[in-house]
Every structure is written in structure tokens, then in C-alpha cells.
Amino acid sequence: MSQPHRPLPSSIDETISMLGDHDYLAGRSLATVIFLALKMKRPLFLEGEAGVGKTEIAKVLAKALDRPLIRLQCYEGLDVSSAVYEWNYPAQMLEIRLAEASGLTDRDRIESDIFSEHYLIRRPVLQALSSEPGKAPVFLIDELDRTDEAFEAFLLEVLSDFQVTIPELGTIKASEPPIVIITTNRTREVHDALKRRCLYHWVDYPDATQELEIISRKVPDCNAALSRQIVAYVQKLRTLDLFKNPGVAETIDWATALTELDRLALDPETISDTIGTLLKYQDDISRIQGGEGAKVLEDIRNELHVAG
Structure with missing residues (x-):
């Protein structure tokens, strides 16, 4: 039990x-x-x-x-057989042929055998109810x-x-x-x-304080100053009306990538080289690599300097 x-x-x-x-x-x-x-x-x-x-x-x-x-x-196109259940048709056909070969002609018995739990394939909905x-x-x-x-x-x-x-x-x-x-x-x-x-x-994006705490938990080896820059940069990107704003998972990925590269601070070259871990659409990447990213970096440096 x-x-x-x-x-x-x-x-x-x-x-x-x-x-x-x-x-x-x-x-x-x-x-x-x-x-x-x-x-x-x-x-x-x-x-x-x-x-x-x-x-x-x-x-x-x-x-x-x-x-x-x-x-x-x-x-798109998800149906009952994929979401709830379906029958194991190959096994059922094999069972029918074996029954016929053994001379069994009772159709009701054959049907009862092949439509039993043994041949039932449980998909997620049925699994959740069982x-x-x-x-x-x-x-x-x-x-x-x-x-x-x-x-x-x-x-x-x-x-x-x-x-x-x-x-x-x-x-x-x-x-x-x-x-x-x-x-x-x-x-x-x-x-x-x-x-x-x-x-x-x-469920909304986290604020800067929450996102910084998330990085400290998920990427504990990330330098504290770099973590603050990463969060400030991502928070600023979400105000730019990009095609797809970076989510929390992307922030964690970027922090992990920069930590793996032993970076201690953001700079334009590092941002350009690693932006693919943060943004996933070429139009957004081109926009950031085309000069807007440097302006965002300058803005957050000034904000962090004032806050510090």
C-alpha cells in the first residue's frame, strides 16, 4: 500500500x-x-x-x-486518443488472430478479452484520474x-x-x-x-528584487554585481516592446552563461555574443545588437551607479 x-x-x-x-x-x-x-x-x-x-x-x-x-x-489538433486513452490495436489484432488460430469462435468472448484493461493505453487525462x-x-x-x-x-x-x-x-x-x-x-x-x-x-514578470533573489537561488555562483546588472538589463528590455520579452527562464540561462564565461560585468561585446541565450527572435536580436542594447547598458549603469 x-x-x-x-x-x-x-x-x-x-x-x-x-x-x-x-x-x-x-x-x-x-x-x-x-x-x-x-x-x-x-x-x-x-x-x-x-x-x-x-x-x-x-x-x-x-x-x-x-x-x-x-x-x-x-x-493544435490534440484529440481524445492522444490526451485520454486509446487501445493497443496491434496487440488486439494479434490476440484476435491467435484466438482464430486456436479455433475460438465466440465473438463476445473475444471482444471482451481484447477490450479489457490489459489492452488499454492510458494517456495523461486517464492517468490523472486513475x-x-x-x-x-x-x-x-x-x-x-x-x-x-x-x-x-x-x-x-x-x-x-x-x-x-x-x-x-x-x-x-x-x-x-x-x-x-x-x-x-x-x-x-x-x-x-x-x-x-x-x-x-x-502571473506577471517578477520585479527586480524578486528576479535578483531568483538568480541568487538558481545561479548561486553568479557574481553579485553581475547579477544586479543582468536583472536591471532584463527589466529594461521588457519595457522596449520587443516581439518576445525574455522570461525568467531566459534570465537564469543568461546568468548561467555569463558565469560559465567567467564574466564579472556586462559590456557591449559580451551582450552581443551571448544575446541568443536571452532573446529568441532575430528581429529582437538585431535591434539590440544594432545600438539599442548599448543604450540600455548605459542607462542601467547610470541607474545602478546612482542607486549605489
Whole structure:
């Protein structure tokens, strides 16, 4: 028998502490909605720009609560066979041929045999509903906005009753509802009917203080002065209306890259050489390498000098 999972946090402060113990710095508003989603057993709908740490919340919760993490990565054209279940058709065909070769002609028996649990392939949705009591997983439905409205409507039914019906087997209902985290980058609007079943939070980019603390935790070898420059530079870039602003993950990557290169401070050449770890679109890179990046560097040097 499996061991029960760790207890849920009993307060907002305990939620903040729990996340912080796993290097996720959550503001009080985010910690509050996470705490409420856990206590109320409601799905948590997280919206925000790509790279702000929405997916990481599900990963941290799984670690902190000692639960399996089941991830459904959404994409255009996602259907039931990829998301919920499908039958192992090659194995079923082999079983049919073996039955015929052995002289078995009872079609009902053959059908009962091949449409059994043995031939069922559980995809993420069914996996999330099939856990043992006391070990409900964290179920991450990542980038829901990439799917179409038909799949969203199907998911609405799943999240209402935490069950799915397989025609050949019947209804499978979760013995304990999973902790559901839904993320979207807002490339399209998700239907209100689904949002109403969830608690909602907009996850924004961290402020400079938070981002500096994130670097100190994630890249502890990064020089303190360099860390301040990196954060100031990234924070300034996010005000330039780039095609794709750098997320927290890119900030961590840039700090790691500069640490690996033994840099102690930013300079135009270093920025130009390493900008591909921070920006991912050529138009943005060309803009920064074309002179605007040098102006940003001059601005942050002046700001840091004044602050210092």
C-alpha cells in the first residue's frame, strides 16, 4: 500500500514557505490563490506571458507535496486518443488472430478479452484520474490555448466530475481528484465556462528584487554585481516592446552563461555574443545588437551607479 502524500499547507504563509523551500518565490496574491485552490479542491487557471513561471508552479507543487506530476502538453489538433486513452490495436489484432488460430469462435468472448484493461493505453487525462487513494497527482494541463474549442469542451466535462467514460469499459472516476493546474499564454481566449470552474490568477514578470533573489537561488555562483546588472538589463528590455520579452527562464540561462564565461560585468561585446541565450527572435536580436542594447547598458549603469 502506497504511503499517503504530504499534508497540504494550512495557511498562506505556510504556502509561501513551502514554495520558497523549493526555490519558487511567490508573492502573497499568488500564494493565496494556490492555497485556496488546494483547500477548495478547485482547478487553478494560470494566465500570463510565456516564461513567467506558470508551468514551474505545477512542478514545484508536485515536489513539495510528494505527488506524481502528470503533464498534458497541449497543441493544435490534440484529440481524445492522444490526451485520454486509446487501445493497443496491434496487440488486439494479434490476440484476435491467435484466438482464430486456436479455433475460438465466440465473438463476445473475444471482444471482451481484447477490450479489457490489459489492452488499454492510458494517456495523461486517464492517468490523472486513475491514481491510488491518497496519492492523487498534480495534473498539469499546459498551454491550453493551443488546443481547439472542441477539446476545451471535452475537458470541461472531465473537470466537472473528474471522470471519463470509455464505451467498452464504462465510466472511470477519480477516487481522489487530482490537483489541476491549467496554464495559458493567452494566444486565444479560453471559454468562460471552463474558467468558471477554476480559480484564476494572472502571473506577471517578477520585479527586480524578486528576479535578483531568483538568480541568487538558481545561479548561486553568479557574481553579485553581475547579477544586479543582468536583472536591471532584463527589466529594461521588457519595457522596449520587443516581439518576445525574455522570461525568467531566459534570465537564469543568461546568468548561467555569463558565469560559465567567467564574466564579472556586462559590456557591449559580451551582450552581443551571448544575446541568443536571452532573446529568441532575430528581429529582437538585431535591434539590440544594432545600438539599442548599448543604450540600455548605459542607462542601467547610470541607474545602478546612482542607486549605489
